[in-house]
Amino acid sequence: MYVVGPCNVVLHPGYRCTWRSCVHCEIKQRCEGNPEPCGIDIKPGYPPDIPQNLTCVQNMNSHNVSCIWTTGRGTIIDTTCQLRVHGDLHLGYRSIMNSTGFCHSTFPIKSSVMSQLVVWLNVSNTLGIKTSGPHTINLINIVKPSMPEILNVSCSSRWCSLHIDNHSMNLVEIQYSAVNVIWDTFQNNDKSRLNISSLHPDTMYNFQIRRKINHTVGLWSDWSQPKRKKTKEEAPDKALDVWYLQELKPPESKSKCFRIFWKELNISDAKGKIQRYNISVLEQKGKSNSIIAVPPSRNQSICCYNCSVSVSAVNSEGQSPVKIIQLRLPGLHTGLLSHKPLNNHSIALFWPKFDIAGTEYVVHWYPVGNIEGIQWIRVVDTTAHITGLQPQECYQGAVTALRSSGPKMATIKGISSWQSAPEQGPDPELHWKKTESSGVAWSEIPQKKRRGCLKKYTVYLMDNLKGDIHNFSVDHPKRQYVISGLSPRQCYNLWVTAWTDAGEGPRGSVLPFCTPLDSEKMLSLVILAGGAVLLACLILLCICQFSSVHRRFLCCCQCLLPIIPDPANSKCAKTYADDQSEIKFYLDQWDSSVNEEPDNVEVEEVPYPSICTYIKSFSQESSSSDATQFTRITDIMEDYISTHGAISGGEEEDEYEKGERSLDEFEFFPSTHSPFLEPLVLTGGKLTLDVVKIDCSEFLDCT
Known part of the structure; x- marks a missing residue:
C-alpha cells in the first residue's frame, strides 16, 4: 500500500487493524529539510491498472x-x-x-x-x-438507433398487432409476456406493423420492442416503454368436471336429493370470465327443469328420482360443452381404505381392487363439517396421492368405482397429514340426575381447536367426599354418557377431555353436581299430587258457580241418599191409631214474666201397652190423612209443650199451609226430602223438631 506525501513512505497494515483504522509506517529515506515526518496527512490508495x-x-x-x-x-x-x-x-x-x-x-x-x-x-x-x-x-x-415507440395495439382472442413509429431500421425485436410470466422474444423485419400470434384468450399481455440497422451492423436501441393489452374472450371448449354426493332429503320431498359439485375452469380453459352455469335436470318421464347458478357458487342441491343432470359454463362469447352425469345411489363396498402421510400437506391413499370391472375411480375428500370444500380426482389405479391438505385438519372422503351397472363406494374417515393434541376441551352439561345415576352431555370442540381428527372422549368423575377419580371412555362422535353407581345425596365434580392420535387435550369446564335423596323424590311426588288435587277442586268449584250445574249436582247427590220411611206408615203408628188410650202430660203453670228458667217438667207415662207417640209426617201422603187424627195429636202436644204464647190448633194449621206453599217454591227439587233444603218447621214460638226433641228410639221396638 502507498501514500501521498512530501516523501515516499511504505505503509504496512497494523496488527488486527484495517487500512481505514490504523497503519504502521516505515520511512525509506529522509526528506531534505524534513528530518522527521511529523504532522504529515497520510491518505491511503492504489495506483491505477491498465485501461x-x-x-x-x-x-x-x-x-x-x-x-x-x-x-x-x-x-x-x-x-x-x-x-x-x-x-x-x-x-x-x-x-x-x-x-x-x-x-x-x-x-x-x-x-x-x-x-x-x-x-x-x-x-x-x-x-x-x-x-x-x-x-x-x-x-x-x-451507431445506436433512438428508442422506438409503440403507437397502438389491436388484439383478437389469439393474436395482437403492434403499430409503431416510422423508422429506417430493417430489424425489430419484440418481447411480450402475460402478467408475471417470463418474456417471449422474436425478431421481425416489418418496419411498420408487427403481428404476434399464438396468444391465449382473455389474457393481459405486455409488449416492448427495440431495433437496429440490420443483423450485422450497429447496436440495438433501448427497449420501448411497455404497452399493455388484453386479448378477447372465446367460448369455453372444455367440459366441466362434475361430481355428486347424496344428501338427506327434506321431509316434504318424496324424491331423492343430491348435491352437484363442479370444478372451476382454469384461465386457459375458461377463455374468459364465467358469467353463469347452466344446469338442466332431465327425468325419465321427460320432465326437465333448468337452474342457473352464478359464480362463485360451485354446487347445487337437486331433488329428483332416476334423473340425469347436465352442467355447462357460459361466458360472454358462448357456452362450454355440456357435461352429463347420471344421478344414481352408489352401493357400499366392504373393502378397507388405508392411508399414510407423505408430508405435512399430502397423503397416499390405498385400497384393494374392487370385485367389479371398474375402469375408473373417483376419489373425493373434504374437511369434516365443510362439505362445500370438497375436492376430487379421477384415477385408474388403486393408489391416489391427495395433495393440498392443511396440517392439523381432519378430512373424510370415499373412493367410488364407476361402472355401467352402477357405482360402488368405500368410505374413509379420519384423514390427516399431521396432527397434535386438541387445544381445547369440551364443556359438559347435566341433562338429568337421579339418586344413583346421572346423564351428561358435552359440547362440540370447534374445528380449529381440534388440531386433527378426534378419536374419543374421556369423562372424569371425582367424588368430593373421598377424593376418588373415575374415568369413562366414549368413542367419537358420541357426546353423551350415563354415569351409574352414584351415591344418594353425594356431590361430584365432572369434566371431559378429547383425544387425537397425538394425545389427550386439556379438560374443559368443571361441572359440579349433587345427587338427590329418595325422600326428596317422595316429597316431590306428594307436592305434585297435592297440586293436582287442589287444581281439580278449584276447577270444580268454579264450575259449580253456574246455577244449572248446581241444580244438576244437587239432584245427583239426592239420588245417592237413602229413602227415609214415613213414620205414618209404621206398624207402631197404625197400632196407636186403633188404640183409644192416651198419654197424659202434666205440666205446672209457668209465668212468662219471670226471667228465670223454669224447672224441668217431669213427664209421667201411663204404662199402656204399645203406645208410641210420633210427629205426623209432612209428606204428601200423610197430609191426606183425616183431620180428626191430626187434631187429636196436636191437642195432646198442646198440653205437653209450654211456650211464651199459647199455640192453637188453627195457628198450627196455618203454619202447615205456609210450609206446604214454601215447599212448592222449590220446584227444581224432585222431592221435599232433600237434605239441602231449609227446615220446614220454623222456630221462634212455633213447633219445631229442635224444640220438641222427642226420642223415637222406641219406634223400632214397636214395629
Missing part, C-alpha cells in the same frame, strides 16, 4: 461519440482519465474516474466522412500512470 473494456456508442443523428472503459479496480484516491483521438488536435478529453473504477469520455467527430477512429487511453494518479492503445473503432458498428 481495458473500451466501449463506444454513437447515437443516430448525433456527431458525438461516448466511450466508457474500466481500470480494473477502484484506486480510492483521486484518479484522472484521459482519452486521446488520433488526428485530433485536442490534447485529450479528461474525466474523473468514479468510485467503481469506470471512466467516461465524450468527444465530437470532426469529419462526417470518417469511418474509423483510433484512440489511446490514459489513467493516472499520484501513485502511478497507466496507458493503453491504440484502439481502432469502426463508426458503423457503434
Whole structure:
C-alpha cells in the first residue's frame, strides 16, 4: 500500500487493524529539510491498472461519440482519465474516474466522412500512470438507433398487432409476456406493423420492442416503454368436471336429493370470465327443469328420482360443452381404505381392487363439517396421492368405482397429514340426575381447536367426599354418557377431555353436581299430587258457580241418599191409631214474666201397652190423612209443650199451609226430602223438631 506525501513512505497494515483504522509506517529515506515526518496527512490508495473494456456508442443523428472503459479496480484516491483521438488536435478529453473504477469520455467527430477512429487511453494518479492503445473503432458498428415507440395495439382472442413509429431500421425485436410470466422474444423485419400470434384468450399481455440497422451492423436501441393489452374472450371448449354426493332429503320431498359439485375452469380453459352455469335436470318421464347458478357458487342441491343432470359454463362469447352425469345411489363396498402421510400437506391413499370391472375411480375428500370444500380426482389405479391438505385438519372422503351397472363406494374417515393434541376441551352439561345415576352431555370442540381428527372422549368423575377419580371412555362422535353407581345425596365434580392420535387435550369446564335423596323424590311426588288435587277442586268449584250445574249436582247427590220411611206408615203408628188410650202430660203453670228458667217438667207415662207417640209426617201422603187424627195429636202436644204464647190448633194449621206453599217454591227439587233444603218447621214460638226433641228410639221396638 502507498501514500501521498512530501516523501515516499511504505505503509504496512497494523496488527488486527484495517487500512481505514490504523497503519504502521516505515520511512525509506529522509526528506531534505524534513528530518522527521511529523504532522504529515497520510491518505491511503492504489495506483491505477491498465485501461481495458473500451466501449463506444454513437447515437443516430448525433456527431458525438461516448466511450466508457474500466481500470480494473477502484484506486480510492483521486484518479484522472484521459482519452486521446488520433488526428485530433485536442490534447485529450479528461474525466474523473468514479468510485467503481469506470471512466467516461465524450468527444465530437470532426469529419462526417470518417469511418474509423483510433484512440489511446490514459489513467493516472499520484501513485502511478497507466496507458493503453491504440484502439481502432469502426463508426458503423457503434451507431445506436433512438428508442422506438409503440403507437397502438389491436388484439383478437389469439393474436395482437403492434403499430409503431416510422423508422429506417430493417430489424425489430419484440418481447411480450402475460402478467408475471417470463418474456417471449422474436425478431421481425416489418418496419411498420408487427403481428404476434399464438396468444391465449382473455389474457393481459405486455409488449416492448427495440431495433437496429440490420443483423450485422450497429447496436440495438433501448427497449420501448411497455404497452399493455388484453386479448378477447372465446367460448369455453372444455367440459366441466362434475361430481355428486347424496344428501338427506327434506321431509316434504318424496324424491331423492343430491348435491352437484363442479370444478372451476382454469384461465386457459375458461377463455374468459364465467358469467353463469347452466344446469338442466332431465327425468325419465321427460320432465326437465333448468337452474342457473352464478359464480362463485360451485354446487347445487337437486331433488329428483332416476334423473340425469347436465352442467355447462357460459361466458360472454358462448357456452362450454355440456357435461352429463347420471344421478344414481352408489352401493357400499366392504373393502378397507388405508392411508399414510407423505408430508405435512399430502397423503397416499390405498385400497384393494374392487370385485367389479371398474375402469375408473373417483376419489373425493373434504374437511369434516365443510362439505362445500370438497375436492376430487379421477384415477385408474388403486393408489391416489391427495395433495393440498392443511396440517392439523381432519378430512373424510370415499373412493367410488364407476361402472355401467352402477357405482360402488368405500368410505374413509379420519384423514390427516399431521396432527397434535386438541387445544381445547369440551364443556359438559347435566341433562338429568337421579339418586344413583346421572346423564351428561358435552359440547362440540370447534374445528380449529381440534388440531386433527378426534378419536374419543374421556369423562372424569371425582367424588368430593373421598377424593376418588373415575374415568369413562366414549368413542367419537358420541357426546353423551350415563354415569351409574352414584351415591344418594353425594356431590361430584365432572369434566371431559378429547383425544387425537397425538394425545389427550386439556379438560374443559368443571361441572359440579349433587345427587338427590329418595325422600326428596317422595316429597316431590306428594307436592305434585297435592297440586293436582287442589287444581281439580278449584276447577270444580268454579264450575259449580253456574246455577244449572248446581241444580244438576244437587239432584245427583239426592239420588245417592237413602229413602227415609214415613213414620205414618209404621206398624207402631197404625197400632196407636186403633188404640183409644192416651198419654197424659202434666205440666205446672209457668209465668212468662219471670226471667228465670223454669224447672224441668217431669213427664209421667201411663204404662199402656204399645203406645208410641210420633210427629205426623209432612209428606204428601200423610197430609191426606183425616183431620180428626191430626187434631187429636196436636191437642195432646198442646198440653205437653209450654211456650211464651199459647199455640192453637188453627195457628198450627196455618203454619202447615205456609210450609206446604214454601215447599212448592222449590220446584227444581224432585222431592221435599232433600237434605239441602231449609227446615220446614220454623222456630221462634212455633213447633219445631229442635224444640220438641222427642226420642223415637222406641219406634223400632214397636214395629
